[in-house]
Amino acid sequence: MRAIIIDDEPHCISSLKYDINLFCPEVEVIDACHNGHEGISSIKKNDPDLVFLDIEMPAMNGLQMLDQLGGNIPFQLVFTTAYDKFAAQAFRLSAVDYLLKPIDTHDLMDAVSRVKLRLNRDVSRQFDNLKYNFGRPFAEQRVAFPHRDGYDFVNVKDIAYCRADGAYTTVTMADGKSTLLSKSLGEVTEMLPVKLFERIHHSTLVNIQFITQFIKRDGGYVVMGDGVKLAVSRSKKDRILSLLGLERW
Incomplete structure (x- = not known):
C-alpha cells in the first residue's frame, strides 16, 4: 500500500514513518506533508492507497482539507489525533480509524490490518458522518453500523x-x-x-x-x-x- 502522512509536527511524521517501516512492511510511505495545502497537492499527484491525516493542523485542519478535495476520497483514511477519549467518540461512531498520539505500535498495526480488508471501498459516507458528529453532543451524534454491503447511519438517541x-x-x-x-x-x-x-x-x-x-x-x-x-x-x-x-x- 502506498501511503502519505500529513501532519504539521515534524517529530510526529518522523516517529510514524519509523514505526511504519519497522512494523508495517506492507505500507510504503511515498510522501510526507506538513499542512493541508501540501497534502491536497500530494494526494492529487500521487494517488495514494492510504492517508495518515492529522485532524488538528493550523490554517486548514484535516476535515477542512478533505472538504477541499470536493468529497472525492478514493483512498483509505487513518486519522491521527491528540484529542481526548471523549472527542475520539466521534471517530468510533463514524467507523473511521484513528490513532491517538503518542501512537501505540499495536494500534498502528491493527489499523493497517483493517485498512487492508477494505481497500477499494468508498469511505466518503464515513467521512460525512464524522463531519456531522464532530463537536456535537453525544445525544445528537450518529453511529455507523456495518452490514454486508456497507454501513447504516442511525441517530444515537434513537x-x-x-x-x-x-x-x-x-x-x-x-x-x-x-x-x-x-x-x-x-x-x-x-x-x-x-x-x-x-x-x-x-x-x-x-x-x-x-x-x-x-x-x-x-x-x-x-x-x-x-x-x-x-x-x-x-x-x-x-x-x-x-x-x-x-x-x-
Whole structure:
C-alpha cells in the first residue's frame, strides 16, 4: 500500500514513518506533508492507497482539507489525533480509524490490518458522518453500523436497546425496527456514549431515556418504551436505580 502522512509536527511524521517501516512492511510511505495545502497537492499527484491525516493542523485542519478535495476520497483514511477519549467518540461512531498520539505500535498495526480488508471501498459516507458528529453532543451524534454491503447511519438517541445474540448483537430502535450486527455486545457498548447507555445485564445494553418502568418483582426488570421487559442483574440494580433517580430497595 502506498501511503502519505500529513501532519504539521515534524517529530510526529518522523516517529510514524519509523514505526511504519519497522512494523508495517506492507505500507510504503511515498510522501510526507506538513499542512493541508501540501497534502491536497500530494494526494492529487500521487494517488495514494492510504492517508495518515492529522485532524488538528493550523490554517486548514484535516476535515477542512478533505472538504477541499470536493468529497472525492478514493483512498483509505487513518486519522491521527491528540484529542481526548471523549472527542475520539466521534471517530468510533463514524467507523473511521484513528490513532491517538503518542501512537501505540499495536494500534498502528491493527489499523493497517483493517485498512487492508477494505481497500477499494468508498469511505466518503464515513467521512460525512464524522463531519456531522464532530463537536456535537453525544445525544445528537450518529453511529455507523456495518452490514454486508456497507454501513447504516442511525441517530444515537434513537437506539432503544441492544441485546447479545451469540457473537452478534440485535439493535432495536425507538420505532421498533431491529438490526442484527456482526459485532459482539461488548464491541457495540464501546461504540456508544456511556452518558446515554448502560449495561443492565451481561446480555443487555439499554438507552436510559427509553426506560418507562422499573419493576422490583421477579428478580427486577425494566420496561422499555415498546413494552419489552428486560431483566436487570442483581449487581446492576443499585446503579440503575441511581441513574433513574430512585431510592435503593
